Amino acid sequence: MPFPLDLHALGTPLTYTIFLIIGIGFGFMLEQAGFGRSTKLAAQFYFKDFAMFKVMFTAVITAMVLIYGSVAIGILDFRAVFVPGTYLWPIAIGAFILGVGFLIGGLCPGTSIAGAATLKIDAMVFLGGVVIGVFVFGETVPYFMDFWTTSDLGRLTIPDWLDLPAGLVVLFVLVAALFMFWGAEKLGKMTTGDDPADAPKARYVGAGILVLMAVAILLIGDPTTEDYWDAIAAEEQPLIDNREVQIHPGELLELMNDGYKNLILVDVRDQRDYNQFHLRAANQVAPTADAVEDAAPDLIGLDPRTVIVTMSNDEQDATTAWKSLTANNVINVYILEGGINGWLDIFGEDADPKPVNYPDELAFTFTSAIGGRCVASDPDAHEFHLVFEPKVKIAAAGAVVGGGCG
Amino acid sequence: MTIKPWGPSVHKGKAPNPRPFPNSYLVGVGLGVVLFLSVLITGDGLGASGAVQRVWAWFESLIVPHHVDTNIYLVKYAGGEAQPLNHWIVMLAIGVVIGGFISGFIGRRVYTEIVKGPLISNKTRLLFAMLGGSLVGFGARFARGCTSSQGLSGSALLSVGSWLFMMMFFAGALVAAPFFKKLWND
Numbered sequence: 001m002p003f004p005l006d007l008h009a010l011g012t013p014l015t016y017t018i019f020l021i022i023g024i025g026f027g028f029m030l031e032q033a034g035f036g037r038s039t040k041l042a043a044q045f046y047f048k049d050f051a052m053f054k055v056m057f058t059a060v061i062t063a064m065v066l067i068y069g070s071v072a073i074g075i076l077d078f079r080a081v082f083v084p085g086t087y088l089w090p091i092a093i094g095a096f097i098l099g100v101g102f103l104i105g106g107l108c109p110g111t112s113i114a115g116a117a118t119l120k121i122d123a124m125v126f127l128g129g130v131v132i133g134v135f136v137f138g139e140t141v142p143y144f145m146d147f148w149t150t151s152d153l154g155r156l157t158i159p160d161w162l163d164l165p166a167g168l169v170v171l172f173v174l175v176a177a178l179f180m181f182w183g184a185e186k187l188g189k190m191t192t193g194d195d196p197a198d199a200p201k202a203r204y205v206g207a208g209i210l211v212l213m214a215v216a217i218l219l220i221g222d223p224t225t226e227d228y229w230d231a232i233a234a235e236e237q238p239l240i241d242n243r244e245v246q247i248h249p250g251e252l253l254e255l256m257n258d259g260y261k262n263l264i265l266v267d268v269r270d271q272r273d274y275n276q277f278h279l280r281a282a283n284q285v286a287p288t289a290d291a292v293e294d295a296a297p298d299l300i301g302l303d304p305r306t307v308i309v310t311m312s313n314d315e316q317d318a319t320t321a322w323k324s325l326t327a328n329n330v331i332n333v334y335i336l337e338g339g340i341n342g343w344l345d346i347f348g349e350d351a352d353p354k355p356v357n358y359p360d361e362l363a364f365t366f367t368s369a370i371g372g373r374c375v376a377s378d379p380d381a382h383e384f385h386l387v388f389e390p391k392v393k394i395a396a397a398g399a400v401v402g403g404g405c406g
Numbered sequence: 407m408t409i410k411p412w413g414p415s416v417h418k419g420k421a422p423n424p425r426p427f428p429n430s431y432l433v434g435v436g437l438g439v440v441l442f443l444s445v446l447i448t449g450d451g452l453g454a455s456g457a458v459q460r461v462w463a464w465f466e467s468l469i470v471p472h473h474v475d476t477n478i479y480l481v482k483y484a485g486g487e488a489q490p491l492n493h494w495i496v497m498l499a500i501g502v503v504i505g506g507f508i509s510g511f512i513g514r515r516v517y518t519e520i521v522k523g524p525l526i527s528n529k530t531r532l533l534f535a536m537l538g539g540s541l542v543g544f545g546a547r548f549a550r551g552c553t554s555s556q557g558l559s560g561s562a563l564l565s566v567g568s569w570l571f572m573m574m575f576f577a578g579a580l581v582a583a584p585f586f587k588k589l590w591n592d
Contacts, residue, residue, distance in 0.1 A: 005447055023504070024505035026501065029437040030505075033430065034427040039523060058434020058438060059441060059558060091549045091570050092570055094550070095575040096575070097578065098578065099581075099582070103582040104534050107539070109454040114509075117504070118507065122521050125535040129537065132543060134459050134547055145479070166564070200429060206435065
């Protein structure tokens, strides 16, 4: 997925030039919309001018369809896009205050900058007011920091929240917006006398194109872990083939006793095998594609010293899990070489070997389900002197560059 | 709409003769494409209030650096060695000034003017512009974004918080509208 671009790699001057050009486009469109004029914006709330409503929601649905369309065809990695965090109460209260201020002042921060650029004195004064508001907020927020950070739902999109395909939500929002435009035009005919029949017919063509694109997004479906893996397979598959991510049990033992690195063990065997025997600190994740996928978000954004090791009885399921986690942007993931069987070969003094009949089967029997209560679950590093080639390298974190309105 | 010129104009030698604004849907598509390109290329949407915050934090740290360093909120913008102006959103805001000017110039709309409803004086308009701006600045930081970032960008990304923002923003403006009729109507 080529987009978004890696801005760190582009360097500051080029990055800032890009933002400057985007800003020019933004300012141009705001002024073209008439948003530099407070009277035009305020007239929306007396239903005398529908420009604000139409421009804003046309921009929202156009960008929405193009963004989710790019995600669907695989050119944009949505996980690297900054989505403003959802803090329910602070957003609800802040937006209400902003709405009242908008009605009184007739502008918002972006439009007041565009208005000031065309020498509108009221826009300049408004911008001065924004500075005062920002100042007051900065000075008072330490006193209500607890409230300001309350009800934090994190990065939450409507498709994630309702667990619906993004295409379905896109289509629904689009149809709802078109319906509201139709209503706004009917209402506008009564309040302003503008007859919708006189408006350009091209708007129907535009609406039709957007609906077709939304249907296409729904039909293509959301990107899956397989899609994400396909996008990185050329780079990542060689790591598996060259055995660069399969770490020796001796290296894992060393990691288990390393006070500097954080170790997370992901045991992708079924409950029965896990109960028979597992490493003491191991987290069991069912060996299904869904379960591993669902575990990925919890393994992202951790301390950069974190090392994650997947393990199955042999290596098959652990390798599948490695691919899934890596495709879902989890970094510093390794596989236990030889799996639990290899581990027990070295450390499992009390375990009885048994023949295996199918791949990735536990090759030992236990007299009872000992789980993690066994010497081999957490061997004493001083008793073993194993020779291995260390493979763990801590990769630098940092895929998401976003910072929003920061 | 009657235009009352106030002071000089960049369109020299002519009385203000602004061109009409283009079709709103057309401009909406243009704005949507700009927003899409921003997200596609940079992974970030559009924003504005963050730039005001950064310029102010920079200014405040020039005057009272110790105060900024001990303010739990301001310190992340301008604490210690932090360079509040060294951020993409400041470049974006500079672009908005340039783009707004270009558009206004093409539309013959660049001239000094106090845009206001016909029933109020210039002084009243500027007083309420200041008051409204203060509420907007405070509300935008409270909501972690303004109409550009939360409203426009977040909504296009289908963020739950952004759609809540949109609803509460329109609610706030609609609730206030009857009380301030005189500001905007004739």
